[in-house]
Amino acid sequence: MITVLGFGSLLSERSALETVPGLSSFRRVRVPGYGRIFNKVGVVFFSRHGADPASLEIASCSTRAxxxxxxICSAFEVPEADFPALYEREHRYRWVEVEALDEFGGRCLGRLCTGSNDVDYRLNKCVTPTEYHRRVGRYYSGLLWRDDILPYPRYLAFCLRAAAAQGPEVLDNFMDCSFLADGRTSIRQYLDGPGSGLQWQGGADYGYQD
Structure with missing residues (x-):
């Protein structure tokens, strides 16, 4: 079994089960020394959800040391044979192994998606230009990792609902330890400011896999 740590859409057990129906031991852990950052273009927003490539509201969530x-993340066990499906779902990320702490102070090692860059992604994940075009280029032509983009509203709403479903502590952690692509503005500050106008409570859950 492989321990996976979820920080965005994978805070939702339902969303995780869509990709890995054989997962087990879904639980809550804390990962020290990492924050969330909305600095990765979500290609799935174009391929499945009709996002406008000219908009700045196209970011999904990554992590950064x-x-x-x-x-606060979810943690769950994935059968080794099922991990490739999750790897494919999170194809744009780099995986790292980090230490996580459970609610009783126990420690475990888990795999966490973290930031990459466009050069590494093209060279190491998409071996040929044809593969890159299949995965990215036919939907979006700009950089994938950017410091000027904003969260895709429906995706951010989904993540906030997933965090809220696990209690106010998890929601507060998401608000205060998640940042815009500038690396400074917290999601709480963003939502309290004049720019977002996001109404995230209630509404339908959308399955995001990017």
Whole structure:
């Protein structure tokens, strides 16, 4: 079994089950030294949800090493044979192994998706231009990793509902330990500001896999 740590859409057990129906031991853990950051273009927003490539509201969530910041994540066990489906779902990310702490102080090692860059992705994940075009280029032509983009509203709403479903502590952690692509503005500050106008409570759940 492989321990996986979810921080965005994978905070939702239902969303995780869509990709790995054989997962087990879905639970809550804390990952010290990492924050969430909305700096990755979500290609799935174009391929499945009709996003406008000219908009700045096209970001999905990644993670970044941030000393002094902890994120509350989901943790779950995935059969080794099922992990390739999750790897495919999270194809744009780089995987790292990090230490996580459970609610009783126990420690475990888990696999966490974290930031990459366009050069590494093209060279190491998409071996040929044809494969890159199949995965990305036919939907979107710009950089995947950017510091000027904003969360895709429906995706952010989904993540907020997934966090809220696990209790106010998890929601507060998501609000305060998740940042815009600028690396400074928290999601709480963004939602409290004049720019977002996001109504995230209630509404339908959308399955996002990117």
């Amino acid at each position: 941030m000393p002094g910041v902890d994120i």
